Amino acid sequence: MSQRAPRNVLDRLRTPRRFPKFLRAAAICIVVGGLLSPISATAASGTATAADTTAANDYCGGQCSDILPPGENGNATLAQILLNQAFGTQPGHAEDQLGPYANLAKGYSGLTDAKINTFFNDASFGVPSDQVASTEKPAGRSDVTIVRDKKSGVPHITGTTRYGTEFGAGYAAAEDRLWLMDVFRHVGRGQLTSFAGGAASNQGLEQQFWRNAPYSEADLQGQIDRAVAAAGDRGKQALDDVNAYLAGINSYIDASDSGRYFPGEYVLTGHKDAITNAGTIDHFKVTDLVALASVIGALFGSGGGGEVDNAVSLLAAQSKYGVAEGTKVWESFRERNDPEAVLTLHDGESFPYATKPDNPQGEALPDAGSVTQEPLVYDRTGSAASSSATRASKTAAATALTSARRGMSNALVVSGKYTASGHPVAVFGPQTGYFAPQLLMLQEIQGPGISARGASFAGLSMYVELGRGQDYSWSATTSGQDIIDTYAVELCQDDYHYLYHGTCTAMDEIEQKNAWNPTVADGTAAGSYTMRVWRTKYGPVQYRATVGGKKVAYTTLRSSYLHEADSIIGFQMLNDPDFVKGPQDFEKAVQHINYTFNWFYADSQHTAYYNSGDNPVRASGVDAEFPTWAQAAYEWRGWDPATNTADYTPPSQHPNSIDQDYYISWNNKQAADYSAAPWGEGSVHRGNLLEDRVKKLVAAGGVTRSSLTKAMADAALADLRAEDVLPKLLKVINSSTVTDSTAAAAVNTLQAWVSAGAKRTETSAGSKTYADADAIRILDAWWPLLVKAEFEPGLGSDLYAAFGADLPIDESPSAAHGPTGAHAGSSFQYGWWSYVDKDIRTVLGEQVQGPLARTYCGGGSLSACRDILISSLKQAAGMTASQVYPGDDQCSAGDQWCADSIVQRTLGGIKHGKISWQNRPTFQQVVEYTSHR
Template sequence: MARRSLVVTLVAAIAGSLLLAPGAHAEPPEDYCRQQCHDILPPGQKGHATFAELVSHMLLGTRPKHSDDQLDRYDALAGGYRELTTGTIQNFFNDHSFGVRPDDVERTYRPRADVTVVRDKTAGVPHVYGDTRSGTTFGAGYTTAEDKLFLMDALRHAGRGEVTPFAGGAPANRKLEQSFFSVSPYTERELQDQIDRVAGQGERGRIALQDAQSYVDGINAYIQESHRGRYFPGEYVATGHVDPVTNEGRIEPFELTDLVVLASLIGAQFGGGGGGEVANAVARMSLHERFGPERGEQVWAAFRAENDPEAISTIHDGSSFEYGNAPANPEGVALPDPGSVADQQLVFDPTGSATQPDEKPSRPVVDPEDPLRGMFDDGVLPADMAERRGMSNALVVSGAHTESGHPVAVFGPQTGYFSPQLLTLQELQGPGISSKGASFAGLSFYTLLGRGQDYSWSATTASQDMIDTYAVELCSPEGGPVTEDSNHYRFHGECLPMQTVERQNSWKPNLGDDTPEGSYRLVSFRTRYGPVTHRATVDGKPVAYTTARSTYLHEVDSIIGFQKFNDPSAVSSAEDFQRAAHDINYTFNWFYADSRDTAYFNSGANVVRRPHVDPSMPIASDPAHEWPGWDPETNTATYQPFAEHPNSVNQDYYISWNNKQAPGTAGDRAEKGAVQRGDLLDRRVREQIASGDEFSRAELVRAMADAAVTDLRAERVLPDLLRVVGEPDERSKPLVEELRAWLADGGKRTETSPGSKTYAHAEAIELFDAWWPLLVRGEFEPAVGTPAYQAMTAMMQINESPSGWQNGEPGLHVGQGHQGSTFQFGWFGQVSKDIRAVLGEQVPGGFGAPLCGGGDRGACRQMLLDTLAQAAATPSEETYPGDAECDPGDQWCADSIVQTKVGGIDQDKISWQNRPTYQQVIEFPAHR
């Protein structure tokens, strides 16, 4: 008997490395979606390429299997959505059902004796079945490493501010590590403290720690096996970490603290709000200087759009949720003296290539004799990644307005386009875990966005203001002179030294990056009120402006909420889901749908502020203005209770595209005003419901897709601009006719036919692209003056078109990196309010007297005609100046979506569409 037990044990251990017969796997639980759930995530699940596969790709253009097989279907929706039916959804989306049909099994294997993985043929997605909970999360780690190991490794180095030692000193890498280090400059002790804190949160905290550890064990098991077998990602050879001949080198194993780093990176990127108070203050003061306090404040309030009465809200049932608004008579506002603000220095002691300007290098031509040259020419990660925030959309219709009587949802996160994608697909089935969907690579021990057995959920970035800026008085411990460079500050009557956290980064040329060697120190100066971002004077006294973020030192706390999302025993109703979402401290709008109910909840660690504090302005740092209940040792405070967060169940419909959450809830920036891209979704859903026409899944997809190819400026602002123009003069008549024809056709940016790479109404689109920055500047700069205009553009750019953003400066056009997401940031509502005032309309929350043309309609009209003529004379090469991806003047290419390389495999460009990166189409006909 003992011998038999030994044999069984040996067989079980060996089985972990053996492939199983197709179909020999655990069965998933009952699926209540009944094949009515679909999803999509381009370009493909596979983000792994061996060194040989990288060389083949560079020489022959081949790509690993499943690395691009979702891209064409995703792309096709932009040209094919009008003909989409319920029966053809599968042409544009994957089957989002639980399990794998026997004829769709690609391979079945066991990375450990207590877990089985089934890969499907359609997309190569891992379906993980754990006999134990530990086996389930181990399998999640193992399969994520199989698909995205190098990406995960690059991200953990980015989160620590150590990209350059890992991947080379390309300017993009330097910018990226500086951006993330400035936001979350943690020590290793602080990372471990976050783990310990979560582990102490009762039974769920204990389980979360075990899940995370098993997940890390799975990652490390794959690292060891792939290194030993020489099938690890080839980027490790390209970056000099492993020798291609001897296999000598090291792929560093993952640790639990790496998960904290990744959580901090993702939280800073997508789950924060606020922090622009210094820019706000400069813009506000400039307007006061131009117009005087009363009129200046009126113009500021209209531009800021803090609680714009014309802004659409996700909640529209008459409820109000007050948060983040400025009081009528604020106290403790610490405005900088004019001209005194300077950025806090971050980089010290640069040597070698670090002393050179960080100009984006031109893309080198790939030499067939050196196939890896150019692989990482712009850096291993995109430099603008840390600047993207505020994405994703959602459309959810209650069963009262659908054909089936069951809720319908089309929703997903708009996380940018990368090769490989930052998100990864998976199904997880095991004790206490039952989910399928998407997670960020490296944080996939739970499904973050997806579905359970009989419910689905998704999120959009909310960006309510949970970051405050404090003006910290500088001091000298010896009582000597104090300057803006002093590194001591006053805290509760004491003169304390600032804490510093440093990274000493150096790099040498490698196969993937020929940037000369160099080095520098990154130094973050920290106070009890958070990291220092600026130095200035206030009333002549030197101060440091700091960023106090409610999630600082608490990025991992959200793990409990995500754990509940994946636990079928924790979520059996809309109310259960809302309670789970309340455990997430990032600022997200959460949406839920099952067969009976829909729900919405706005999560976030919403600090309670003192009633006299204005969160949109810098605040004097003294106890009278601090967060109530604030403990500087743990960065904890008093937070809004569940009921005060915007929340709703079974509203007729919900839409969200990073718009206002609810009446009374202030946004962190000036974009949530009278014209916002959520209008495109809201109008389409609202009008169909008002007409009595019920929604199907296909109709809701079509509503989303139609909004995704529409120019917000054209649909919502151009009609009023043309009303001011009226009957044009002979010079402008053909131009105005072009714009009117485009507008009559919907103001869309769509190809003449799928794959033509030429827009219908191309001339009108180019004209409008050239006109917008000119007309905005012509409308506002003469009225507010150049200093105030520049301060306001520093606070928020005037435009965010598919081809790039402009601030109206001659020749200034900054590309967006071809990332699809557009029309969130821009002066769309500000232009609309002012132009409607020129037309004589009463505009709630407007500027009062119009600014355009000094308030004279004729002068405003003439400015529009003059700038329109100027736009018509603008060369295409100036409107679309070209970049590393596109020739100057190529309109379609300028708009196109590029899957930014995070490694060595690139992808084909696809046509522009403004929609989620990962997207679900959901309709549950049954419930547990």
């Protein structure tokens, strides 16, 4: 067997011309030999044990729906991969949810309740007998059955014992996502390059996550031991569930290896031989799941941090304006408690957390120009060491993954008081990015103590993590509140010793070595490198600097560090029909989830909201925005460095609510005075797009599933800049007659687009041409130009750049430079929308609550501001489509629709087609329960 692995599991797998002849021959052998999935083999005989059309424990009345593109099937044999690469053919159920998901963008205007399942799946429990595609007893077990439906191939797992149920969940997960699970357990351990080759994308992924969670095997096991011990009987049950789940995964590995229908990526990465079947696929173990959880937690549930960047921009502001005025300017841009910010809890209740102290204590701001990032990579060898691609360290897929946490998820929930039926209606889901295979997978699990359907992260699907129970549904959005602090540890003796409570203490050195072999295809030289993290009791070292001339290391401490496994108890509770019987039980369940999420709930009578996360109780006077001295007086209250536990704010101090008239969330501010939030939560935020639409629906009353879905879909196509900021910009420009013909034409084009609704929509379904193409091109070109022209003269280039590092100025769908990268779907989460809005309204003389400390556009002069806007608009109008949309690995220069388009970024060998842009969750539910237990 050849042990040579491709350099890049994320890119090289999808380049058919690089496949060697022996792999093509192997594909023919596989096809001729009939080495297909066992699911397909049993499809014809699988109707005998199908569930009834309406399950007895289903109280949704056929009014629960969901969708998760591109498809449930995330595994493909070598033959299927090669056929996909050569001819574009798709394995069964690999892409069948992508079309309905994409089509909502053009079909939502005529949506009715009866048509919802044209764009979504029926998420009722069970499978009607005429819709059964296959039935299997995994490993021949008599205590569990996996039924898959014809429409989407979703596994419906029914067990008569708890062990059998979880065994089936593990088996089904491996059937659908084995390769992806393997990739991510190696990412979490910092071992992806050793597993899949030394490509830039692989290195970028493992470096991104391992730097923040440099766990040893003992650390991973210790998390399990502590989580189980702390949770009593539920902890013991969770461990039993995990072990049964692992047994199911490993049983599938053995079966697929014996039957030779394992994922083809194992051949393409040199782990298996297509001809002899030599090689192994390693069994999964319990610590693998903790490693996997650390990746998911880092992506979606670890809010806060950035204190060093904040300090750098504060120093830049103070250098520009002086300490007092510079601090005032910085605070106005930070908008840490902006009175104009859209709130999820809008009933006036306040939830103070991480508010600005009157007299800050313990701040450890770096000396100007002294900050350097701690190196992670050492001892690099091989040709990749000098590769520009390696220095960049990320491909598009890696960029989308590592920045996915920046903008995700939305929720629209309306109380029954305002619906047509009198029952609450919810449309909600997480934005986990677009990947092939998708990070999430759908499933239904029915067994002793478990009754749920929905989505779970692959490899963590022993429970449904987002979905529905018997008579309730729940979902989450990333909340981003601050559970991460930066400490300045004073160095002593050398660069690797620090003062801890007055004693010079050695840092722990944590290493991960990686080596990769030449690719099968092109013989690139082997290489290796070592990742090294220096760890203190205050967390891993991230930066070094001086503070008042003293050498310090800046460390990052988060409350979920060494506690990635703790949240399993909350998910176990959510799946337990005997635990969750109403909104209060729901809140008790999600209180056990230590990741930073906004949780939403709906049943036939009630709605609810709760913000989860272990929010540390900080010492009095500590400002969470900036680095703090690593001294006992400024540590988290009750902090134990041995276990990284502390005192946390009680549930009553977390934003929470039951039966508010409506809830919206699009990663916006949770509640008044809840200040520990990301930059950009000001007067204009993506959440405004939902707030405006849902508020109107509620005011009119009679909300239905279809009307709430239409509100979501309409917001998903809106250009936030055009809807909420452009009218004010045009108001300034039109304050006098526009005499320049180029500018006048651009103004007319933009005004017509605003009047038409300011959407980015195709002329017709599948046309791949925007209805307002010129207006969209002009605004895409204008926004970065106008922001620079408006703010840089007043701020100066250094401060303008520093604020830009804290908050990128633009995140349009086509902005490849934006936080989420190109083709990522999620847009308008981060940008200078609020700054422009507040500044322009100030110039216009309109009322502004929480204004910027200074007026920037034209120094506050309406005439001068107008000149700046017209000048930058003329420049934008003169830019060609090729200049605005320069092209990339997916699109030709000038192709506007393609530049916006959503791409399912490949994490394996199967690729899918592009879809038109829409700004909505990846997994999404539409629910309205008709009754309750």
